[in-house]
Amino acid sequence: MARPYDQHHGEALRAQLHLPLPERTCPICGHMTMRAYHHTKYGRTEPAWINYLWCGNCHAYSSSFTGAGRKMVESDPLLEQYGDRIAEVFRDPERLLEILDGYWKAGKLPQVISRRPRGR
Numbered sequence: 001m002a003r004p005y006d007q008h009h010g011e012a013l014r015a016q017l018h019l020p021l022p023e024r025t026c027p028i029c030g031h032m033t034m035r036a037y038h039h040t041k042y043g044r045t046e047p048a049w050i051n052y053l054w055c056g057n058c059h060a061y062s063s064s065f066t067g068a069g070r071k072m073v074e075s076d077p078l079l080e081q082y083g084d085r086i087a088e089v090f091r092d093p094e095r096l097l098e099i100l101d102g103y104w105k106a107g108k109l110p111q112v113i114s115r116r117p118r119g120r
């Protein structure tokens, strides 16, 4: 079942930020199956990201909202498939993670992250 990481798990995840994602370990089940997804929101000012970090084995997850800065994702399979209904998918974490796992297995995730050109 999808369940959020607690504060203690969050600390364990932050301690691994220097490692590439495939080398990070889930603080709950110990599997090296951490996965990430970013969805871009275009607000009134700067683009922002909705971020999901989850474990493909036990479906523990954390979500956050951060400024995208000059980083951009080159594809968003969830947006391509669900379009305007994406907000509905975000409301159901178990369904969301099942869908994202499917993209992962299909090779559509992880996303390629690039630098946004200046002046855009």
Ligand SMILES: [Zn+2]
Residues within 6 Å of the ligand: 026, 027, 028, 029, 030, 031, 055, 056, 057, 058, 059, 060
């Ligand atoms: Zn896990």
